[in-house]
Amino acid sequence: METYYHPADLGKFAEMGKGNKELWEKFQNYYAAVFREGALTEREKALIALGVAHAVQCPYCIDAYSQACLEKGSNVEEMTEAVHVACAIRGGASLVHGVQMRNVADKLCM
Amino acid sequence: MASSLKARGNLLANPSEQLRVLTRTDCIVPFEERMRRAGLDPLYATGITVFQINVGKLCNQTCRHCHVDAGPDRRETMSRETAELCIRALAQTEMAQVDITGGAPELNPNFRWLVEQAKALGRHVIDRCNLSVLLLASQADLAEFLACHEVEVIASLPYFRSAQTDAQRGAGVFEKSILALRTLNQLGYGRQGTRLLLNLVCNPVGAFLPPKQEALEAQFHRSLEREHGVVFNHLYTITNMPISRFLDFLRETDNYEGYMERLVNAFNPAAAAGVMCRYTISVGWNGTLYDCDFNQMLDLPLHSGLPRHIADFDAGLLHQRRIVTCNHCYGCTAGTGSSCGGSIA
Numbered sequence: 001m002e003t004y005y006h007p008a009d010l011g012k013f014a015e016m017g018k019g020n021k022e023l024w025e026k027f028q029n030y031y032a033a034v035f036r037e038g039a040l041t042e043r044e045k046a047l048i049a050l051g052v053a054h055a056v057q058c059p060y061c062i063d064a065y066s067q068a069c070l071e072k073g074s075n076v077e078e079m080t081e082a083v084h085v086a087c088a089i090r091g092g093a094s095l096v097h098g099v100q101m102r103n104v105a106d107k108l109c110m
Numbered sequence: 111m112a113s114s115l116k117a118r119g120n121l122l123a124n125p126s127e128q129l130r131v132l133t134r135t136d137c138i139v140p141f142e143e144r145m146r147r148a149g150l151d152p153l154y155a156t157g158i159t160v161f162q163i164n165v166g167k168l169c170n171q172t173c174r175h176c177h178v179d180a181g182p183d184r185r186e187t188m189s190r191e192t193a194e195l196c197i198r199a200l201a202q203t204e205m206a207q208v209d210i211t212g213g214a215p216e217l218n219p220n221f222r223w224l225v226e227q228a229k230a231l232g233r234h235v236i237d238r239c240n241l242s243v244l245l246l247a248s249q250a251d252l253a254e255f256l257a258c259h260e261v262e263v264i265a266s267l268p269y270f271r272s273a274q275t276d277a278q279r280g281a282g283v284f285e286k287s288i289l290a291l292r293t294l295n296q297l298g299y300g301r302q303g304t305r306l307l308l309n310l311v312c313n314p315v316g317a318f319l320p321p322k323q324e325a326l327e328a329q330f331h332r333s334l335e336r337e338h339g340v341v342f343n344h345l346y347t348i349t350n351m352p353i354s355r356f357l358d359f360l361r362e363t364d365n366y367e368g369y370m371e372r373l374v375n376a377f378n379p380a381a382a383a384g385v386m387c388r389y390t391i392s393v394g395w396n397g398t399l400y401d402c403d404f405n406q407m408l409d410l411p412l413h414s415g416l417p418r419h420i421a422d423f424d425a426g427l428l429h430q431r432r433i434v435t436c437n438h439c440y441g442c443t444a445g446t447g448s449s450c451g452g453s454i455a
Binding site for chain 1: 269271273314318319320321322325326329372
């Protein structure tokens with residue numbers, strides 16, 4: 001079935017360098033530096049990435065960082081909690097805008 | 111308990127069928143070609159420091175990833191005569207390390223004799239132990255025997271939690287492993303200030319590469335000590351080799367091509383230069399010589415012109431032999447590399 005998302009496209013990510021090699025290389029270097037062990041471990045960073053992948057709902061990122069989390073030593077329980085963190089923040093972000101709704105309603109209503 | 115591929119009549123019980131699958135995988139560059147590009151083909155040994163003896167396929171467990179296809183139903187076991195030939199070969203050389211594996215090597219009736227003889231020759235002896243064997247009634251004095259002879263124990267434990275460990279090694283194995291580790295700790299194994307080395311070995315519980323060894327070791331130390339009061343010396347990570355029961359798992363779960371691609375894309379020339387076959391000789395239960403335990407399970411003997419049996423052992427010919435490789439070797443060269451002593455690069 002035709003679909004916008006093809007799993008094999010993840011392996012073609014580097015083709016983005018063909019349009020602008022300089023920007024691609026800068027992105028690559030930045031990306032590698034971000035995920036290098038620092039104040040946070042590589043394992044912790046992979047769990048954050050997995051949560052963000054779910055928040056932005058990127059199937060390529062979910063594929064890549066599910067594997068990366070396992071390869072950094074995380075287990076499915078930890079990965080599930082990372083997804084719940086993303087879910088809570090996304091849900092909370094919607095809900096907290098309810099305050100704006102209340103502000104507007106308070107202003108308009110008698 | 112699951113049964114061996116052989117007991118199930120699975121085609122992959124036959125090494126030639128495994129090699130057929132491995133060599134007909136279109137999505138990957140042949141290993142020899144990849145090594146050639148890295149300037150490492152042909153691959154030669156650099157001397158032998160590890161004498162690895164596989165004493166047979168009998169095991170009290172049937173782990174899902176086992177490259178030996180070992181299990182309680184297997185009867186292949188090294189005879190006393192072959193064990194004596196091993197010790198004779200050992201005595202002719204200065205190979206420092208004797209690495210005894212299986213199956214569960216302790217179930218071979220000649221295991222303790224081999225240990226005693228190798229120690230009498232002044233060699234360092236390793237027992238690759240599945241831990242649960244220490245709880246068998248027939249092995250009640252095994253831990254004391256190992257401690258008495260200062261045998262290094264390299265014990266399999268894929269994760270510090272029961273769900274993952276039992277998924278790979280069988281129901282209840284984690285709990286048994288913890289009991290066995292506590293027994294070893296009580297004898298001084300894994301504790302500072304003793305000569306009793308207790309190292310753990312971890313294979314990933316699935317179709318992915320192992321974590322960085324140092325990072326995972328820290329997690330294991332924290333979790334095992336805090337939650338179970340267990341201590342150990344070091345953790346070795348080992349990549350699952352795409353052969354035998356793990357190959358069957360990969361194919362059954364439609365992970366085979368993805369896993370092979372993962373191994374190939376992670377090819378590391380530095381790891382390839384340090385693979386353990388370069389300093390190891392492996393002997394099978396029937397005395398046949400191989401470059402490594404994986405080649406042994408694929409029935410890939412040494413190159414022609416070299417001694418093929420322990421009775422013909424000739425260190426001079428074997429020290430700088432050309433090594434037999436195939437696509438399964440990607441398992442040892444991916445990422446930080448993989449060996450019986452953990453990561454390489």
